[in-house]
Amino acid sequence: MTGALDGCRVVITRERPGELGAMLARRGALVVHVPLIEVVEPADGASALNDALAELDDYDWLIVTSAAGAERVGAAARSATGVGLAVVGTATAQVLARESGRSVDLMPDVQRAEALAERFVADTPSGQRILIAQADIAAPSLAETLRLAGHRVTTVTAYRTVARAPVNDAGLDADAVLFASGSSVESWCRAFGPTGPPLRVAIGPSTAAVAQRLGLKLSGVASDHSVEGLVTELERLRSDPAATATDRSPRPN
Numbered sequence: 245m246t247g248a249l250d251g252c253r254v255v256i257t258r259e260r261p262g263e264l265g266a267m268l269a270r271r272g273a274l275v276v277h278v279p280l281i282e283v284v285e286p287a288d289g290a291s292a293l294n295d296a297l298a299e300l301d302d303y304d305w306l307i308v309t310s311a312a313g314a315e316r317v318g319a320a321a322r323s324a325t326g327v328g329l330a331v332v333g334t335a336t337a338q339v340l341a342r343e344s345g346r347s348v349d350l351m352p353d354v355q356r357a358e359a360l361a362e363r364f365v366a367d368t369p370s371g372q373r374i375l376i377a378q379a380d381i382a383a384p385s386l387a388e389t390l391r392l393a394g395h396r397v398t399t400v401t402a403y404r405t406v407a408r409a410p411v412n413d414a415g416l417d418a419d420a421v422l423f424a425s426g427s428s429v430e431s432w433c434r435a436f437g438p439t440g441p442p443l444r445v446a447i448g449p450s451t452a453a454v455a456q457r458l459g460l461k462l463s464g465v466a467s468d469h470s471v472e473g474l475v476t477e478l479e480r481l482r483s484d485p486a487a488t489a490t491d492r493s494p495r496p497n
Contacts, residue, residue, distance in 0.1 A: 248479040249273040255421040255441065257428045259283055259408075262311070263335050264424065264471045271475065278415040280431035282408045283312045286380065286401040290316070296375055296400045300324040303398075304372045307331070307364075309357060309386070311339040313377045313402040318343020332360050333470050355469045356448060361389035370394030377402040381427060383450075407431045419443060420482070422474055426454035433458045443481050447474045 250272035256264055257280040265275045286293060297320035300306060305328040306321055308314045314336050321329060321344035329348040331337045333355035337348045350367065352359035376387055376399045387397045405427050415421060416436060420443035423429045429451060432440065438459040446452040446462050448469035455462050464481050466473035 247272050248482045249475075252420060252478075252482055253418040253441075254478065255415040255418045256424075257281060257415075257421070257432060258424060263338070264422065264474070267471060267475050271479070276415055276418045278410055280408050280410060280435055281425075281427055282406050284404050284406055286404055288401075290402075293317075293377065293400050293402050296377075296398065300327055300375065302373065303327055303375045305330055305364075305368075305374045307360070307374060307376045307386070308336055308340055308402075309360075309376070309378045309382060311335050313379070314340035314343060316402045317377045322346075330360065330364060332357055335471055355473075356450070357383070357386040358389070361386050364390060364395075365393040368395075371396065374398070375400065380404045407434055410435050416440060420445065420478055422478065423447065423451050423455065424471070424474060426451050429454045429458060429460060433460055443478065445474060445478050445481065447471075 249268065252273045253276050254268050254273045255276045255278050257278055259279050259282055261275060261277050265277065268275050293316065297317060300320050301324050306317060307330045308317060309332050318340055321327065321340065328350065329340060329344065330350040331340055331348050337351055341347050350364060352363040370393055372395045374390060374395050374397045376397060378399060380401045387399050390397050413436065418441045421440050423446045443463045444460065446455055446465045448466060452462055452465045464477045466477040468476065
């Protein structure tokens with residue numbers, strides 16, 4: 245029995261293939277790993293993060309917005325057992341649960357920061373003391389929404405996301421490329437311009453907005469803004485010959 249992704253060459257640009265790469269491989273895809281993003285320490289060497297985590301017991305909630313952030317706060321969360329754990333999506337939840345030794349307490353049905361803010365405001369009384377561990381380029385909307393709802397919010401940079409130059413342009417000859425974040429789109433366009441394989445899929449509307457701003461035409465956007473949804477959207481497009489991008493631009497010189 246064959247599946248929609250059997251033999252499909254799919255580019256992923258994150259630093260490590262991780263859950264996305266494993267899911268694609270299980271469904272028969274050939275993963276083309278072109279890392280264009282690298283996660284590094286904050287500019288202050290994680291001093292602010294470490295200071296905040298040393299006082300984690302003083303908070304009611306720890307919010308983490310990515311798997312990279314979860315890796316950096318998991319040990320502290322393991323010790324601060326009275327602090328609630330909230331995340332944006334399933335991949336982050338899995339990493340945080342593994343590193344902290346306990347399940348997360350709150351995750352929205354739609355895996356976006358805006359949905360997490362809405363769910364948090366609806367489910368918790370105001371006045372909560374919240375620590376948000378996030379990337380240096382994270383949008384301020386999550387913290388702002390929570391503050392407007394009467395919560396006491398502290399944000400701290402857990403890591404920096406920096407561009408990484410590709411070793412070669414092998415990814416341009418693939419069948420598809422998956423974008424799991426706005427920064428991955430930016431890194432792709434910086435490396436290759438607004439061109440790419442016939443199928444180009446974004447994980448959600450914020451990532452799609454970056455693609456539109458940079459002139460990169462997408463074939464589709466996942467309706468479920470998760471790694472699972474990203475792969476499912478690729479399967480749908482792969483099964484629909486009419487979905488292939490019609491503007492496969494020539495390679496940049």
